[in-house]
Amino acid sequence: MKRVVLFLNGTDVNGKVFMVTHSVEELLAAASVKFEIVAKRIFTPQGGEIEDIKLVRDDDVLYVSNGEDFILREQNKIARCSDWVTLNVGGKYFSTTRSTLINKEPMRVLEEARFYGIEGAVSILEEMAIDEEKREKGTASLTRHDVLKAIMCTPISSELRFQGVNLVGADLSRLDLRNINFKYANLHGCSLEGANLSGCCLERADLSSANLEGAHLVCVKMLCANLEAANLHSCNFEDPGGLSAIMEGVNLKGANLEGSNMAAVNLRVATLKNAILKNCDLRSACLAGADLQSCDLSGSDLHEANLRGANLKDAVFDLMLTPLHMSQTIR
The missing domain is CATH 3.10.20.230 (Doublecortin domain)
Structure with missing residues (x-):
């Protein structure tokens, strides 16, 4: 048959x-x-x-x-529909799923695609070959499903560790991720909108371009973390118990922290160049030695904040809620 x-x-x-x-x-x-x-x-x-x-x-x-003559289509092309891949290489067609094609020597098919000049096929097959290589090496990015599975399989009394794990682009929005160890983890471009990251260790983690809008970051440890161009709009860093979020040396260059509650946060020697801190609560925050060049602090509350040694060149302090005293900025 x-x-x-x-x-x-x-x-x-x-x-x-x-x-x-x-x-x-x-x-x-x-x-x-x-x-x-x-x-x-x-x-x-x-x-x-x-x-x-x-x-x-x-x-x-x-x-x-339905009776008309054959309509000549351009030869040597690739058409993708959902997970299906249809290849026409030199007049010979391959119609299969991406996963099946991966298991049938994608590099060999890639060589054929290059030989016959199927440019559309080359880019897709290269992507598939790279993904398969990552899976074989165990370096592929984890997904929301993988994280949820790990959370559900870990007892409340045990520490969940994602140290050094690749989570690039993962959707972790609105998840309860409290007290997880993300040290050195790659969270570039992650969606963490509304997530609860209280008590997490994010030391030296890469959160550049991540979306943390409305996230809870109470008592986080972000020593030397990279949050360049990240969105932290309306985040909460303040602990009712009085413990500070540790963000010494963090890179927040170009980040958006507008409307965030950052009372008593430790941002010593942090990089906040071009960052947006409009309408932030920075009462008693430590910004000693921080780079605040061209930072927009308009409308923020800096009552008793420590700005000694901070770089305030071109920083904006319009509509301040409380007066900024010289003793806060001079060593």
Whole structure:
């Protein structure tokens, strides 16, 4: 028993798989029902019309028309539909899923794609080959599903460690991630919107370009973490018990912290160049030696904040809630 993949004449999407019957007429009748047309002719990818069912081979890709002539499509192309990949290399078609193609020597198919100049196929196959290499080495980025599974499998009394783990681009929004060890973890571009990261160790973690809008960061340890260009709008750093969030040496260059509650936070020698700290609560915060060049602090509360030795060049202090005393800025 043989099977074929049929496409409507002139298209390479929404194909249907058919079992080869006893005659071309029976195959045309089945195609008429599936495609809701009056199928009259079947063609090979090269435009040859099939009149005898014996000429059909197993796994052939064919085109069906309702009487019109074959529509010549550009050869050597790749069409993707969901997880399916259809390759035409030198007139020979490969129709399979991405995962199946990976298991069938993607590098060999990649070489063929390059040889025949299928530029669209090259980029996709290169991506697939890289993903497979990462999976083999165990360096592939974890997903939300992986993190949830780890959380559910870990007892409350045990420490959950994601130290040095790759979580690039993962969606961890609105999750309860309290007290997890993310030291040295790669969280670049992660979505942590509304997540609870209280008590987490994010020391030297990469959170650049991450979205932490509305996140809870009470008592976090962010020593020398990288939050360049991160979105921390309306975050909460203040602990009712009086413990400070430790963010010494953190890189917040260009970050958005507007409206955040940062009372008593430790930002000693932190980099906040071009950062947005409008309308922030920075009461009793330690900003000693911090780089606040071109930082927008308009509307913020800096009552009893320590700004000794801070770089305040071009910083904006408009509409301050409390007066800024010289003793706060001079050693």
